[in-house]
Amino acid sequence: MSDYLVQFNNxxxxxxxxxxxxxxxxxxxxxxxxxxxxxxxAGKSTLxxxxxxxxxPDEGEIIFEDNKIIFDSPKDAxxxxxxxxxxxxxxxxxxxVTRNFFMGREPQKGIPFLKTFDVEKANQIAAxxxxxxxxxxxxxxxxxxxxxxxxxxxLAISRAIYFGAKVLVLDEPTSALGVHQASMVLxxxxxxxxxxxxxxxxxxxxxxxxxxxxxxxxxxxGKSMGTFQKKDISREKLxxxxxxxxxxxxxxxxxxxxxxIHNKN
Amino acid sequence: xxxxxxxxxSKSSLNKDERLKKISPLRVLLNRPxxxxxxGSILVFIFFGIVAGDTGMFSAYGMLxxxxxxxxxxxxxxxxxxxxxxxxxxxxxxSMIGFAGICIAIPAIYWGWPLWMSIVFAFAMAVLVGYFxxxxxxxxxxxSFIVTLAMLFILRGLTLAITxxxxxxxxxxxxxxxxxxxxxxxxxxxxxxxxxxxxxxSLKLIELRTDGTPLATGIPPSVIWFIALTLFATWxxxxxRYGNWIFASGGDKVGATNVGVPVGRVKxxxxxxxxxxxxxxxxxxxxxxxxxxxxxGTLKExxxxxxxxxxxxxxxxxxxxxIGAAFGAIIFGTVSMGIFYTDVDTDWFKVFLGAMMLIAVxxxxxxxxxxxxxx
Numbered sequence: 185m186s187d188y189l190v191q192f193n194n195x196x197x198x199x200x201x202x203x204x205x206x207x208x209x210x211x212x213x214x215x216x217x218x219x220x221x222x223x224x225x226a227g228k229s230t231l232x233x234x235x236x237x238x239x240x241p242d243e244g245e246i247i248f249e250d251n252k253i254i255f256d257s258p259k260d261a262x263x264x265x266x267x268x269x270x271x272x273x274x275x276x277x278x279x280x281v282t283r284n285f286f287m288g289r290e291p292q293k294g295i296p297f298l299k300t301f302d303v304e305k306a307n308q309i310a311a312x313x314x315x316x317x318x319x320x321x322x323x324x325x326x327x328x329x330x331x332x333x334x335x336x337x338x339l340a341i342s343r344a345i346y347f348g349a350k351v352l353v354l355d356e357p358t359s360a361l362g363v364h365q366a367s368m369v370l371x372x373x374x375x376x377x378x379x380x381x382x383x384x385x386x387x388x389x390x391x392x393x394x395x396x397x398x399x400x401x402x403x404x405x406g407k408s409m410g411t412f413q414k415k416d417i418s419r420e421k422l423x424x425x426x427x428x429x430x431x432x433x434x435x436x437x438x439x440x441x442x443x444x445i446h447n448k449n
Numbered sequence: 450x451x452x453x454x455x456x457x458x459s460k461s462s463l464n465k466d467e468r469l470k471k472i473s474p475l476r477v478l479l480n481r482p483x484x485x486x487x488x489g490s491i492l493v494f495i496f497f498g499i500v501a502g503d504t505g506m507f508s509a510y511g512m513l514x515x516x517x518x519x520x521x522x523x524x525x526x527x528x529x530x531x532x533x534x535x536x537x538x539x540x541x542x543x544s545m546i547g548f549a550g551i552c553i554a555i556p557a558i559y560w561g562w563p564l565w566m567s568i569v570f571a572f573a574m575a576v577l578v579g580y581f582x583x584x585x586x587x588x589x590x591x592x593s594f595i596v597t598l599a600m601l602f603i604l605r606g607l608t609l610a611i612t613x614x615x616x617x618x619x620x621x622x623x624x625x626x627x628x629x630x631x632x633x634x635x636x637x638x639x640x641x642x643x644x645x646x647x648x649x650x651s652l653k654l655i656e657l658r659t660d661g662t663p664l665a666t667g668i669p670p671s672v673i674w675f676i677a678l679t680l681f682a683t684w685x686x687x688x689x690r691y692g693n694w695i696f697a698s699g700g701d702k703v704g705a706t707n708v709g710v711p712v713g714r715v716k717x718x719x720x721x722x723x724x725x726x727x728x729x730x731x732x733x734x735x736x737x738x739x740x741x742x743x744x745x746g747t748l749k750e751x752x753x754x755x756x757x758x759x760x761x762x763x764x765x766x767x768x769x770x771x772i773g774a775a776f777g778a779i780i781f782g783t784v785s786m787g788i789f790y791t792d793v794d795t796d797w798f799k800v801f802l803g804a805m806m807l808i809a810v811x812x813x814x815x816x817x818x819x820x821x822x823x824x
Contacts, residue, residue: 259709274707276700278767278817279693287697288709290690300688 189214189249189382190266190351196243197230204230207244208408210401212351212382217373218411219393220386221426222403228355228386231403235353235384236268237261248351267349271356273340277329281321284328285310285343313342317372334365338372345376352376352383358392370396390426394419402426482761483773485812489759489805490776493783501790509646509655510665511790513672519782520675521730523775525749526756527675527682528726530774532719533757534686536699536766537586537593539723541578542753544604546746549575549731551612554621554741564624565633571728578604579724583717593720601750608743625739637674637732640667671733675775678726682771695719700767755802756781759809763817780805 188211197205205227212218222228233239237255246253248264255261261268275284286306292299307324314321319335328336337357344352354373358366374396377383387393393400400417402409402425409425424433497506505511525542532539552571556562562570582600586593612619628634643666649655650663658664686692697705698712706712727746735741758764759780760773781802788795 258707262709270707272701272704274701274704276697276704276767278700278763279696283693283696287693287705290693292690299690301690301693303688 187213188247191247192235192244193247194244195231195234195241195246197234197239198242203406205234205241206407208401208403209244210384210408210411212384214380214382215377216398217377217383217385217396219397219400220384220403221388221390221393221400221422222386223388223426225405226403226426227406228388228403230406232268232270232353232355232386235261235266237266262347265348265350266353267344267347267351268353269337269340269344269355269357271359273336275328275336275340278327280325281314281328281331281339282306282310282324285313285324285339285346289347309346313346314339317342317375332365333361334368337361337365337369341369341372341376345381350381352381353386354383355386356388357385358387358389366392388426390419390423394422482768482770482813482816483776484761485809485816486760486773486776486780489780489809490783493780493787497783497787497790501787504790505656506787506790508665509649509663511786513665513669515783515786516779517669517671517782518786519779520669520671521733522749522752522756522782523675523778524671524678524730524733525723525726525753526760526774526778527678527771528719528723529750529753530757530760530762530769530771531682531686531695532723533754533762533764534699534766534769535695535716535719536702537716537719538597538754539582539720540594540597540750541582541600541604542723542727542750543746543748544601544608544750545575545578545724545727546731546734546749547608547743548578548604549728550735550741550745551608551621551743553732553735554624555612555615557627558621558623559615564627564631568633568637568732571731572725575724575728576721579721580717582724583720586720587713587716605743605747612741612743619743620740622740624735624741628736634736637670637729638736639670641670641673643667669737674729674733675778678729679771679775686771691715696767698766752781752802755806758813759805761809761813761816763813764810768817777809 191209191211193209193211195205195208196203208227208231210218210220220228220231230239234241237258237260240255246255248266253260253264258268274287276287279287282303283306286309291302291305291309293302293305294300310324311321314324317338319338328339331339341352341354341357352373357369357373361369370392373383373385385393385397394414397414399411399413400422401411402422404426412422501507506515525546529539529542549571552574553564553567556567556570557564578600582593582597585591585596589596609619612621628638646655646663646665646667650657650661656664684692686695694705694710694712694715697708697710698715702712727749730749731741731745734745756777757769757774758777760769760775760777762769762774784801785798788798788801
């Protein structure tokens with residue numbers, strides 16, 4: 185029995201000749217928040233889709249609770265407890281909080297063939313769950329469109345947890361949010377982890393990732409630059425790794441050079 | 450409970466800050482999609498009550514007349530509304546009505562089928578047409594506007610061509626004699642609550658013919674179907690899992706798919722729904738008139754969509770109600786009949802129809818903005 189809840193070992197994914205991912209390894213314990221950092225085009229989306237069961241990895245293995253797993257569809261990933269919250273959240277703004285919360289998995293009551301959607305029960309669960317994260321939904325039948333971006337994000341995460349996620353994969357949960365809203369979402373993520381979930385937080389924002397993460401995996405051009413524990417790495421170091429440090433260094437030198445020429449004249 | 454609430458330190462302050470805006474009861478009411486149509490219906494009744502109150506429009510006979518027209522439109526409007534909530538259009542409704550009509554009439558008159566068998570045949574064809582519409586839209590990803598527009602022409606053309614080929618004409622009369630004793634036709638051709646009207650007649654409370662029988666003989670079958678379908682559709686939308694899937698499919702196809710809603714199946718079933726509703730409409734009209742006409746149902750698809758829109762359905766899907774569409778149909782039915790009782794030229798009906806729709810769309814658009822507006 186290993187310590188890890190879930191392990192992604194040496195995952196590679198190719199699209200024709202393009203190497204989208206090469207030998208990416210991530211291992212998570214219960215209650216751990218791993219931040220997956222990477223610039224645009226680093227292969228984050230491909231990795232998420234591989235974790236969520238949309239893509240099958242071409243190489244490598246996924247081990248969940250010591251069992252080797254092969255996903256044939258996103259549903260398989262959901263069934264074993266890998267809950268993915270995509271950037272678009274899969275929320276319908278015109279529908280109520282409750283109807284969104286249970287979308288596709290509505291609780292039913294009544295006799296076969298005449299089963300009805302148990303709206304009261306659903307309303308209560310939705311309001312309860314939102315209440316636990318400090319969002320007071322007074323009327324769970326109100327449209328999701330009236331909620332703030334942070335609240336919507338929390339709703340989507342809360343839904344994934346309610347439906348049995350043990351590993352949460354969050355795709356850029358704070359990217360579209362202001363500072364206040366982002367901190368609300370990050371707090372909720374920390375809370376979820378403290379209750380035993382493993383969280384993979386995908387982001388390009390080091391400032392959001394650094395305070396909450398336990399470990400950091402940096403992705404650059406489809407390759408993992410390694411996984412670092414928080415105590416071993418600084419925020420600045422992460423930032424420069426993400427951007428492919430050399431590039432930034434080069435830029436700095438060039439700017440100094442320009443400055444020097446400018447001062448001369 | 451794995452997620453027992455561990456209080457976040459700043460929970461209370463967060464709460465106040467993030468708290469949803471207080472919503473007045475009026476706003477809640479305004480957020481209901483059917484409100485506009487309900488208000489419209491009331492206005493229309495008040496208007497004709499004043500303008501045509503003493504003309505017989507609101508006698509039992511007059512009321513049944515405009516209710517019959519409303520109900521016929523309502524049957525297809527409800528199906529169109531459900532499809533619109535599911536995010537698609539069906540422009541082939543009108544053509545399907547004509548097609549279903551000859552599917553009933555030709556086998557019954559020319560091939561000697563019993564009437565019930567031709568009716569079953571017409572419904573089977575409807576399911577096929579609806580399935581084809583649905584599978585085309587779902588599999589190709591083309592806009593349903595285009596797919597069903599093509600179907601509008603195909604079905605109308607088929608109806609004309611087949612009828613002329615077999616009968617040499619464009620009308621198939623002679624159905625009336627077949628209705629009696631048919632095990633199925635009564636469903637679409639029986640006036641109900643006759644005893645009530647006879648009783649009211651005997652009390653001289655409603656208008657009588659010269660032979661002493663009441664002028665209005667009973668509730669026409671269209672009204673019963675209309676009420677039943679409104680209730681059924683509302684139950685589905687509000688109270689079942691499938692109803693939630695309809696809203697989800699129309700609201701956000703990708704999101705719904707991601708959380709496991711079978712969007713394709715939902716949409717196909719809704720297309721079958723509009724085709725079947727068109728066939729119910731055709732059955733009622735064909736059996737009432739005793740003949741099938743190849744041009745029956747022309748432009749009905751647009752009236753159905755107009756009624757659905759007036760009833761609060763958004764053209765983009767994901768929002769609307771069956772009750773709203775029912776009221777939309779009542780508005781159109783009432784005005785189209787009521788205009789006969791006023792001094793206004795009936796030519797103005799189409800003007801009204803268009804203006805009503807414009808107002809409804811502007812209103813709906815405003816509501817949608819209000820509903821989806823972020824803080």
